[in-house]
Amino acid sequence: MHPYLNQIKAIVRKDLVTELKTRELFSSMFIFAVLVIIIFIFSVDLSIVKANEVGPGVLWVAFLFAGTMGLNRSFMLEKENGCLEGLILTPADRTAIYFGKLISNLIFLLVMEIFILPLFMIFFNVDLIAHLGPLLVVIFMGTLGFCAIGTLLSSLSSNLKTREIMLPILLYPLIVPVVIAVVKMTGQVLDGKSLGAMMNWIGLTLAFDIIYIGVSILTIDHILEE
Amino acid sequence: MTDSPDPLASPDPAIQATGIHKAFGVVQALRGISFSLDAGDFLTIFGPNGAGKTTLIKILTGLTSASGGTAKVAGFEVGNGDSRLRREIGVIAHATCLYADLSALENLVFYANMYNLENPEDRAIEAIKEVGLEGRMHDRIGTFSRGMQQRISIARAVIHDPSILFLDEPFTGLDPHGSRVLKEYLHSLHTKKRTIIMTTHDLSCGMEMGDKVAVQMKGRFALFENKDNLDTGGFEELYFETINNGN
Numbered sequence: 001m002h003p004y005l006n007q008i009k010a011i012v013r014k015d016l017v018t019e020l021k022t023r024e025l026f027s028s029m030f031i032f033a034v035l036v037i038i039i040f041i042f043s044v045d046l047s048i049v050k051a052n053e054v055g056p057g058v059l060w061v062a063f064l065f066a067g068t069m070g071l072n073r074s075f076m077l078e079k080e081n082g083c084l085e086g087l088i089l090t091p092a093d094r095t096a097i098y099f100g101k102l103i104s105n106l107i108f109l110l111v112m113e114i115f116i117l118p119l120f121m122i123f124f125n126v127d128l129i130a131h132l133g134p135l136l137v138v139i140f141m142g143t144l145g146f147c148a149i150g151t152l153l154s155s156l157s158s159n160l161k162t163r164e165i166m167l168p169i170l171l172y173p174l175i176v177p178v179v180i181a182v183v184k185m186t187g188q189v190l191d192g193k194s195l196g197a198m199m200n201w202i203g204l205t206l207a208f209d210i211i212y213i214g215v216s217i218l219t220i221d222h223i224l225e226e
Numbered sequence: 227m228t229d230s231p232d233p234l235a236s237p238d239p240a241i242q243a244t245g246i247h248k249a250f251g252v253v254q255a256l257r258g259i260s261f262s263l264d265a266g267d268f269l270t271i272f273g274p275n276g277a278g279k280t281t282l283i284k285i286l287t288g289l290t291s292a293s294g295g296t297a298k299v300a301g302f303e304v305g306n307g308d309s310r311l312r313r314e315i316g317v318i319a320h321a322t323c324l325y326a327d328l329s330a331l332e333n334l335v336f337y338a339n340m341y342n343l344e345n346p347e348d349r350a351i352e353a354i355k356e357v358g359l360e361g362r363m364h365d366r367i368g369t370f371s372r373g374m375q376q377r378i379s380i381a382r383a384v385i386h387d388p389s390i391l392f393l394d395e396p397f398t399g400l401d402p403h404g405s406r407v408l409k410e411y412l413h414s415l416h417t418k419k420r421t422i423i424m425t426t427h428d429l430s431c432g433m434e435m436g437d438k439v440a441v442q443m444k445g446r447f448a449l450f451e452n453k454d455n456l457d458t459g460g461f462e463e464l465y466f467e468t469i470n471n472g473n
Contacts, residue, residue: 090337
């Protein structure tokens, strides 16, 4: 395997093994997402409001808030015992560290989202199975964008004392275009529209995904340096 | 590793620092440090807290950038992100750089992979055996004592067989037995002709291990001397005299 890919694989494997042993990240993200959905289900009267209209927003609020917890934890693990310094001292390219953490975060969030979908289906009484394919594509695109910029910002905020506060403050304004796009797309998918009918939103989401990853590649070197 | 210069064969110094400055805002942490070490030298740096010892180590290892001056380590310019430099150095600091939830073996296999070593698991087991902890290799690092963690941290730092080692107060928090084990292991590393820079507050231990000695004060070397030129028995007095003159 190419050394660069081997280093990315090592970081992903290390994060997965750590999570399998502790289950800290998944359990906290999952419980938080479930709580968000439960709070919304009690605050919205689904006999008046259509579930397809309010559901996508609730679903993405749950994903994003729970995901922010995961991102915060992600680089905090590296700060404990000076592990980030150990990582930076290896000959690994800084972008390999970024991509390793990005893929780990993406896997954790996608797994959490897959577990949340059935609960969302039950609570909001919407048929996700009929639209599962397009829905998963939308969720993947949105989560990729969120993790792409979130991983970069969590590496930045991990050096700050107020990291739990700073990450959302930095992240949410930047992620707005992707959130708007994926909420719109999720609503349209639940209404039975095909992905082909929402190419503008798909283009917007993919464009921002690429921009986030590009900016991260260009800046991660400076951010990881003290 | 094939394109890296052999530090022992090279006529160039293993470490060459020229006028290194570092400022944190208005605070001058380093004020023009210059020195040179040949391959195989062991430099011990003493100095009070806040003298800039850790900052100097961080600059030489590329963890932070200097505000001024230049440094070459193992023939590579420090500060331009050259990954070949990082292959040539190992760093042992107060922080162990180990993941508490992973076992000793998992930690070292991870670092072996990050250095792209062949047979990472075999190399990790070998490194754990070298520090005498093979009986605990499958245990979580979080369950280890401070001394055992420091030994695994050493195994981590030398897993890729670096030619230059940086030790930043490696004895901090160790009990006398742990210190002795660590000292013996560091001595064995030095006999393998590694260049070593160590910062410490332990005067007797530092004098015993190093063959060059520096006293750092307020971001400068107030003393830099071959140990052979010093009265080892009277060094403590000289140290405090240097410190007091510096103040």
